Structure formats: structure tokens, C-alpha cells
Amino acid sequence: MAFRIQYFPSPQPAVALLARALAIVLALVCAGLLLAINGAHPIALASQVIASTFGSSFGLEDVGLLVTPLILTGLSVSTALKIGAWNIGAEGQFYAGAFAATGIGLFVPGPTVVILPLMFLAGMFGGVIWILIPTLARAYANVSELITTLLLNFVGTLLAYYVSTGPWLDPGGHALGTTARVRHEVPEFWGSVHWGFPLAILLTVVVAGLLNFTRWGYEVRIAGSNPQAAKYTGMPFRRHLIAVMLLSGAIAGIAGMLELAGTVHRLQGGISNNFGYLGIMVAVLARGSALGVLAGAALMAVILNSGIILQTQGVNTSTVLAITGLILFFTAIGDELAHYRVVRTQLVTV
Amino acid sequence: MDAMPEPAVRREPPGTPPIVYLKGIAKYFPGVVANEDVDLDVRAGEIHALLGENGAGKSTLMNILTGIYKPDAGEIIIDGYARAFASPVEAIAAGIGMVHQHFKLVKAFTVAENIHLGWSETPARISPQALEARTAELAASLNLAVRPGARIDDLSTGEQQRVEILRVLARRARVLILDEPTAVLTPAEARELFKALREFVSRGNAVIFISHKLDEVLEISDRISVLRGGRKVATENTENCSQKMLAKLMVGREIVLNNLRERSPHAARMSSDAVLRLRDASAQDDLGNTALNKISIDVRAGEILGIAGVAGNGQKELSQVLTGMRPIVSGSIFVDGKDFTRARAGDFADDGVGHIPEDRLTSGLAPALSVTDNAVMREYDEAPVSIGSWYRPRSATALAKTIAAAAAVIVPDFAMPVRNLSGGNQQRLVARREMRIAEKVLIAAYPSRGLDVGAINTMMRYFVELRDAGVAVVVISEELEELLNVSDRIAVMFHGEIMGIVDTASTDIEAIGMLMGGRRATTPPLEQAGI
Numbered sequence A: 001m002a003f004r005i006q007y008f009p010s011p012q013p014a015v016a017l018l019a020r021a022l023a024i025v026l027a028l029v030c031a032g033l034l035l036a037i038n039g040a041h042p043i044a045l046a047s048q049v050i051a052s053t054f055g056s057s058f059g060l061e062d063v064g065l066l067v068t069p070l071i072l073t074g075l076s077v078s079t080a081l082k083i084g085a086w087n088i089g090a091e092g093q094f095y096a097g098a099f100a101a102t103g104i105g106l107f108v109p110g111p112t113v114v115i116l117p118l119m120f121l122a123g124m125f126g127g128v129i130w131i132l133i134p135t136l137a138r139a140y141a142n143v144s145e146l147i148t149t150l151l152l153n154f155v156g157t158l159l160a161y162y163v164s165t166g167p168w169l170d171p172g173g174h175a176l177g178t179t180a181r182v183r184h185e186v187p188e189f190w191g192s193v194h195w196g197f198p199l200a201i202l203l204t205v206v207v208a209g210l211l212n213f214t215r216w217g218y219e220v221r222i223a224g225s226n227p228q229a230a231k232y233t234g235m236p237f238r239r240h241l242i243a244v245m246l247l248s249g250a251i252a253g254i255a256g257m258l259e260l261a262g263t264v265h266r267l268q269g270g271i272s273n274n275f276g277y278l279g280i281m282v283a284v285l286a287r288g289s290a291l292g293v294l295a296g297a298a299l300m301a302v303i304l305n306s307g308i309i310l311q312t313q314g315v316n317t318s319t320v321l322a323i324t325g326l327i328l329f330f331t332a333i334g335d336e337l338a339h340y341r342v343v344r345t346q347l348v349t350v
Numbered sequence B: 001m002d003a004m005p006e007p008a009v010r011r012e013p014p015g016t017p018p019i020v021y022l023k024g025i026a027k028y029f030p031g032v033v034a035n036e037d038v039d040l041d042v043r044a045g046e047i048h049a050l051l052g053e054n055g056a057g058k059s060t061l062m063n064i065l066t067g068i069y070k071p072d073a074g075e076i077i078i079d080g081y082a083r084a085f086a087s088p089v090e091a092i093a094a095g096i097g098m099v100h101q102h103f104k105l106v107k108a109f110t111v112a113e114n115i116h117l118g119w120s121e122t123p124a125r126i127s128p129q130a131l132e133a134r135t136a137e138l139a140a141s142l143n144l145a146v147r148p149g150a151r152i153d154d155l156s157t158g159e160q161q162r163v164e165i166l167r168v169l170a171r172r173a174r175v176l177i178l179d180e181p182t183a184v185l186t187p188a189e190a191r192e193l194f195k196a197l198r199e200f201v202s203r204g205n206a207v208i209f210i211s212h213k214l215d216e217v218l219e220i221s222d223r224i225s226v227l228r229g230g231r232k233v234a235t236e237n238t239e240n241c242s243q244k245m246l247a248k249l250m251v252g253r254e255i256v257l258n259n260l261r262e263r264s265p266h267a268a269r270m271s272s273d274a275v276l277r278l279r280d281a282s283a284q285d286d287l288g289n290t291a292l293n294k295i296s297i298d299v300r301a302g303e304i305l306g307i308a309g310v311a312g313n314g315q316k317e318l319s320q321v322l323t324g325m326r327p328i329v330s331g332s333i334f335v336d337g338k339d340f341t342r343a344r345a346g347d348f349a350d351d352g353v354g355h356i357p358e359d360r361l362t363s364g365l366a367p368a369l370s371v372t373d374n375a376v377m378r379e380y381d382e383a384p385v386s387i388g389s390w391y392r393p394r395s396a397t398a399l400a401k402t403i404a405a406a407a408a409v410i411v412p413d414f415a416m417p418v419r420n421l422s423g424g425n426q427q428r429l430v431a432r433r434e435m436r437i438a439e440k441v442l443i444a445a446y447p448s449r450g451l452d453v454g455a456i457n458t459m460m461r462y463f464v465e466l467r468d469a470g471v472a473v474v475v476i477s478e479e480l481e482e483l484l485n486v487s488d489r490i491a492v493m494f495h496g497e498i499m500g501i502v503d504t505a506s507t508d509i510e511a512i513g514m515l516m517g518g519r520r521a522t523t524p525p526l527e528q529a530g531i
Helices: A013-037 A042-054 A057-082 A090-107 A112-141 A145-165 A196-213 A215-225 A227-233 A237-264 A275-286 A290-312 A318-337 B058-065 B088-093 B111-116 B128-142 B157-170 B187-202 B214-220 B243-251 B315-321 B345-350 B360-364 B371-375 B393-406 B423-437 B453-468 B480-486 B509-516 B526-530
Strands: A002-007 A188-190 A340-345 B020-029 B032-042 B047-051 B073-078 B081-083 B096-099 B175-179 B206-211 B223-228 B231-237 B274-284 B290-300 B304-308 B330-335 B353-356 B441-445 B472-476 B489-494 B497-503
Touching (some): A013 A042, A013 A318, A042 A057, A042 A290, A057 A196, A057 A237, A090 A112, A090 A237, A090 A275, A112 A145, A112 A237, A196 A237, A196 A290, A215 A227, A215 A237, A215 B371, A227 A237, A227 B360, A237 A275, A275 A290, B020 B058, B047 B058, B047 B187, B047 B214, B058 B175, B058 B206, B088 B096, B111 B157, B128 B157, B175 B187, B187 B206, B223 B243, B274 B315, B274 B472, B290 B315, B290 B330, B290 B472, B290 B497, B304 B453, B315 B441, B315 B472, B345 B353, B353 B360, B353 B423, B360 B423, B371 B393, B371 B423, B423 B453, B453 B472, B453 B480, B472 B480, B489 B509, B497 B509
Parallel strands (some): B032 B231, B047 B206, B047 B223, B175 B206, B304 B472
Antiparallel strands (some): A002 A340, B020 B032, B274 B290, B274 B330, B489 B497
């Protein structure tokens, strides 16, 4: 009889959850230590962050504005993962969506009640166009979508910079490097939080429903989990791959459109605020669950908002980036360690 | 390494310890005895063949000798000194190197780079030209012709194997272990290899040659050791061996003849017409090589046809062809009279062909998804699991429960990933799932692989149940015992062809063993006589 550490293919839920919580705590402790070394007072800063985030409706509204795009980009990445594809390009699709929506909003005349839905469709379409080439390249030539979607991010970013500083530059000249203000706005829902927030939650529920309660969703889950099994049962893997990747792009495009029409109202470089990349983190934290996407997006929103508060206290914004990185880092370790259990062994002979 | 002027054959004086002496080696995996009580001595100057069926423990034993596994009992004695290897690096430092069946070369690198990769004697800074010159020198001194500047990608498998061998020998290995080296070679390449091996041992080195091909073992080796069920059953000088005797040693364990071929009175009669008909079918493997060469098979309703043969002789491709997962390049397939030559996997399943695939975890299941998702894989698109486009998780779980109950698998939680079930339970679940749709035909590829005796018996009972219900069953297996117990006829495959089809009632293990080794049946196949 001896003790040894053994790997199990799936972790116990309680252990997995504990590992997650420990990861977040460890990341915060590390960040606190770094701050303390630099002469700040982590405890005082933390209480200030908590007070200004949850202590006022302003704080909560800010979180609400940040969480909307994070839910959508997280959902985008998470959906693509269901068919086994890594959409690293939510950032670029976000820009493409914002770009297309701006184009409609600025140059198509008409009442908001007509134009806003058009902008929504344009945003979706922009995201789809942006993921189309990586999708086809993956489906027909087996080119890694990880690389192609990532590279198109730079194209999307530069496109937004170019039009907002060049052809579409605000002729009124009020702001440097942005387009004119788009008149058509997503109405507000609570305080400064627009209707994009409930819409993002609704979209998450709809996608989860599609995946769990339709034959199509069942086939996507099987094909995504094991393409060989799809071949074995005769499911059309390629068709599902294309559909799901385009859906993923559409959702990221919607995120860009809502950010533009709900929060920023002008296309400008940096409008994405890294939401596309943070969506990858949200999806990783969510582990394929819809509820997880909502929770992960909420956590990220709180962290981003804390960064803004810390900045007002004279703390470098890189600290926040470090915290998100540390959380991902410790979560990856924690998730792996949760697979191990200490077991008592005895020699088995048959 | 300098060329060593050695006499053609060096005979060791008596009393010299063997280069390698394995003493009482045992290795246990959960629930499995991989090796037990194995003694093996390998002497300088000999080619020692290690013979055994799949799962006999050959690979485990060699993994222990090369430091990949630690033995649970026993000693490794090299040149008279007991040694313990913590890794293959230590083993190679002691002069023991292995060439695995699947080459471990970096395909985008040149031959020279692969030879020098991860080698302590590789100079820290060296130009590609100098590296290639070094490689050419090594190759010349060891008499292995390679092209130092060529990329591995551009080499034939035979050349790749030479690179692997050169890599091991360059590190001054005195014992070279080859795992099924000829499986990937053409006959001409195999002859080249044999020549190189003879020369290598003539310099006082030794080769351990793992194989299950009897003819080549008899040709190349000086002594033969046979493993069976993890134990060594014999070591014999090759000149005292015959194919017949080796076949018997390899497969002829106490065969438990548990005849399931008898039919109960109310079982369905075997039909006179074939329900599954394969005519002159040829197919390629994933690399585009011919895997099946003009195969013809007829399976009647209410019959179990066994497919025997050493693994890798086209059985996998055959099972895929018979279920629509692999297209055939010529020939035809008929199921119940309908032409299925161009049909896809979905059509086969819809028309009553069930398939227990070779490796359930890679194609028969989605391991990360729930038991429910996996159990309904064949019936998810019909009522009650789906109504129209809607998938109903509750009905799916209800169906999964029915299947699990039929399979006698106790599932604590139908939402847990199916990979958490034991191998035997997974296989029973897959088998029951497939039996539900197998109205006409069931193709079972290696259904008992990785299962314990109880689970194997269950699996065999399932096949008999289907047979008695009038289904045509094809069982592909490397366990002759199983095939003899359940099949009415046994077809033996070798190099993508059917060597012969024998009536189980009137055959014996030796006859099948000969067919497995590539000897064609001398009498005309009983297929014609039978139908």
C-alpha cells in the first residue's frame, strides 16, 4: 500500500471550482505584492476600488458598459470553440462590425428606427466578411484559423485608423482622429447602460439554446468535440465548421456595432479597447458554458473598471494587464492541477 | 566513430556474460500484467528475434530495457553489471538504442540535422556543410548509405529507417532494438536492412528484432524468444524452429474452446444469399498506398464471418470500406442487393449497417461529451430524441438510459463525460448502440481490444444474439481464440489480400497461423465450396 498522485481525465467539480477561486486570489495577491514593492498600499487601493465599483450607480453603470462587448466577444470565441476552431480574430471582426455600422450610420439617410436595424445587420455582415477568408481557408485547405484570424486583426485595426483619420475624418473638426458623430444611437436601458446589455445576454441564451436544443447544435457539438466521430456517423463536418465560424464572426461584429452605436458613437482607432482579445480570456474562463461566458465577462469588466479607478490613483495601467495575465496563467495551472488526486494504491495482479 | 577492422564473425569465448540479461522482469499496469517473470539474454554477435502477438508484452519489455518504463520487479544486467535506466538517454549511453515502429524524426530537418539533434557530441557551433560532412563520415564508417543534405520529408520510408538506425548507431549503440522494422519496407528494402544488420552483429554487437512475421524471423535471426500473455514461453535456436512450431507457441495458449457456434433451435437460419457482398474491392490507406487489393467477401444473414490476420494488413481499411467511411478505388459493395459502392457512412447506418470501430475513443465516441450525447449518436435525428429540428435532451437521456441498461453499464450521471467510463463499459455502450441500428449487418473491428475476459465474453454473446436474429456479423480480431469460438467462417488477411477463407469447424490454429504469415491456402478457398 502506498500513496501516489494520479491523473484523472476529468476533475471533481468542487476541486475545479476551488482551483479557479485560488487562481484569482493568487493573481490578486501577486499584483498586490507588486504594488506594495512599488510603494503603494494595496489594501487601501483595494477598498477604494471596491467602494467606487459597487458603492455607486456610476461604478455599476461603467461595469455594465464594459460587460456588454465582453459578453459578445467571449460568446464569439466560445461559439467557435464548439466546432473546435480558435477564433483569435474577434478583435478584427469587432472593428469590421464597427466600421460597417459607421458607414451606414453616417452615409445612409433615414430615421433611426430604420437605420439602427440596418446598422445592426451591417455590423453582423462586417464580422462575417472578416472571418470569411479564414473560414474557407480552414474548411477547404486546412489552413490554421488561429493564424489567419489573428493576422486579420491588424488589418481591421488599421482600417479603422485609416478611415477615421482620413476619408471619414470628422469634417466639423471637433475631435482629432475620429469620424463624425453617428446620430443613430442604441437607446439607454438603465442609467448610461444601453439596450445592448440585455441584447448580449439574450444572444448568449439563444446561442446556448441553438447548441443544446436543436439537431444542428447536437451535430455541431459532436463534430467539434471529435471530427472523426462526425465522419463515423456521417455528419457534414465542413458545413457545420463554416456555419459556426461565420456565426462567431457575426457575433463579434455585433459587439463592434453595439459599442459604436451604444457607447462611443464615433469610429476611432482603439475603439475595440482590446475587447476582442479579452473575449479569448472570457471564453477560456467559461470552459464552453453559456453561464460561464456571462460570469467571465462580468469578472473581466470588474477588472477593467478597477484599472480605470487605479489610474486615477496614479497607478500604472499595466498593472491591470498584469492582473488579467496572471489570472489566465494561474487558471491554466489550476485547471491542470485539478485533474490530479492523491490515491492509495495497491499492486493489482489479475 | 572510426571504422573498426573486425573479423567477419566474432565468436565470444565461453564465460563471457551476455550483453543484455533481463532477469525476472515484471511490469503491471492497472488491471493488466504486461510482463511477468521474463528472463531474456542477448549475446554479442547474435540477432535475437522477439516474437509474439499484439499485446504479448514485447513493447513493454523493450520500453523497460530502454528506460522508458521502470520495471516493477527484476533486474537489467548489462555486460554483467546490474543497471537501472531512468530515461532512454541513459540507456543509449549504456549502448542500448531502439528504432521505434513510428519514426521519431523531425520531418522539416535534413538527415544531418536529425542525426545530430539532441546529441551531446554535436559541436555547439557548426556550419550545415560541416554537419553534413560529419554525417557522411559516420554513414561511411557504419556502412549505412544516407543522403546527409536531404530533408526527411523527401525520403522513402526505407531511407528514413536508415537515418533512425544511423542515429542510434552513431551514439555507439551495441544493442540495436528494432520494432517491426519490415512493416514499412518493400521486400528489396527489407533485404538491404537484413544485410546491414548482419554486418552490425558481425562486429560483436547484437540486435533485438521484434516481429510477428514468422518467415522473416526464421530468415534473419540466430535465436528466437516467444512472448505470450506477458510471459516468455520459449527461447530456441532458430535452426531448431519451424513456422508451424512458432505459430503454435505464439497463439497456441490453452485455447479455451468455448464453442458459441452452435445455434439454438429457434435461431434464424443462415440465408443462402449474401446480405453483404464485396466484389474485387481495392482501397488506399491514408498515405495513398494500396491497403486493400481486390478483395471479395460474401457474408450471409445469420452468419458470423471472422477476419483474422496480423494487425496492419488492411483490416482497418476493410472495416472502413464496409461501413462507408473509406471510398473504394475499384470494385463494388452491395448491401441486401442494393448498390452501396458510392454510399457514405450515413447511408450505411441508415440502411441497417452498424459499426463498432477499431478505436472507440478516436472515432466511435466524442470522449469529452456526455454519456447521453454519445449514446444517442445513431438515433439523435429521429423521434423521440428529435422532433423536426428540435433536439430534446430529456428524451435523449431516456434513450441513453435504455441503451445503458441493455449494456448492463451502471452510469452514475448521464451528464458526465463518457471518457470517465471504463474501457469495457464504453465498448459495451458502443456495441449496444450499434446493435440497435444493425438490422442487416454489424461490422465489429477489434471489439475485444483492451477488454478483460468478462467483457470479451459479453461482447461475444452480443454477436451470437445478433446472428441468431438473422444479422450478418463481421468480426475483425487478432485473437484467434475468439474467432474460433464465434465465427462460422474465418477469412485471413495478409498484405491487403485475403489469403483464404476457412470453415471454422474444419480448421486448426496452425492452418490459420500459416495463412497469417502470408502462405496462401493450397486448397481452393472454402468460399466456393460453401456457397
